[in-house]
Amino acid sequence: MTEREYNECVTLHADAVYRFIVKNLRHEEDARDVVQTAFEKLWRARTEVDPEKSKSFLFTIAYNAMIDHLRKVKRIYLKEEFNPDLKVINRPVHNAKAVLEEALSRLSETQRSLVMLKDYEGYSYEEIGQILNLNSSQVKVYLHRARLQLKQYLVKVENVI
Numbered sequence: 455m456t457e458r459e460y461n462e463c464v465t466l467h468a469d470a471v472y473r474f475i476v477k478n479l480r481h482e483e484d485a486r487d488v489v490q491t492a493f494e495k496l497w498r499a500r501t502e503v504d505p506e507k508s509k510s511f512l513f514t515i516a517y518n519a520m521i522d523h524l525r526k527v528k529r530i531y532l533k534e535e536f537n538p539d540l541k542v543i544n545r546p547v548h549n550a551k552a553v554l555e556e557a558l559s560r561l562s563e564t565q566r567s568l569v570m571l572k573d574y575e576g577y578s579y580e581e582i583g584q585i586l587n588l589n590s591s592q593v594k595v596y597l598h599r600a601r602l603q604l605k606q607y608l609v610k611v612e613n614v615i
Contacts, residue, residue: 455500455501455503455504455505455508456500456505457500459500459505459508460496460497460500460508463496463505463508463509463512464493466509467508467509467512467513468489468493470575471489471492471512471513471516472485472486472489473574473575474513474516474517474567474570474571474574474575475488475489475516475520477558477566477570477574478520478563478566478567478570479520479523479524480559484523484527487523488516488519488520488523489516491515491519492512492515492516492519493512495515495519496508496511496512496515499511510581510584510585513571513577513585514584514585514586514587517567517585517586521563524563553608554608556607557604557607557608558570558604560603560607561600561603561604564586564596565596565597565599565600565603566600567586568582568586568593568596568597568600569597569600569601569604571585571586572593572597579593579594579597582597
């Protein structure tokens with residue numbers, strides 16, 4: 455990969471990589487750091503990378519850097535305890551985006567990444583498999599399970615918009 459091809463890769467894929475990482479991390483500063491690290495690693499490996507496979511290589515690096523970051527930070531999100539006295543009527547009105555983001559946040563890191571890559575970014579099963587180091591059958595099964603979890607959450611009465 456030449457310097458010109460690297461610059462084209464940055465221009466073409468920087469926004470998509472950032473969107474993918476920030477949707478998973480839900481923290482803009484951390485996402486910027488992860489994306490910057492991914493592009494730095496791509497720059498260092500540019501002589502070995504085929505320009506036609508740079509997008510897949512970049513997303514793979516970014517995904518792995520995100521997983522490494524999550525392991526280092528180990529943020530813990532406390533969930534509200536179930537209170538049977540709360541009624542649906544008393545809940546604030548949510549918009550569809552907030553409900554969907556909450557549903558996505560309940561998925562595991564791998565499931566969320568699969569949904570984001572397939573449904574938001576439009577990757578094929580094979581491309582997702584390369585990025586996440588899974589075979590296409592695993593991608594299909596894990597994605598199916600993730601969508602079932604999303605469906606179960608989204609159809610609950612208390613989540614109705």
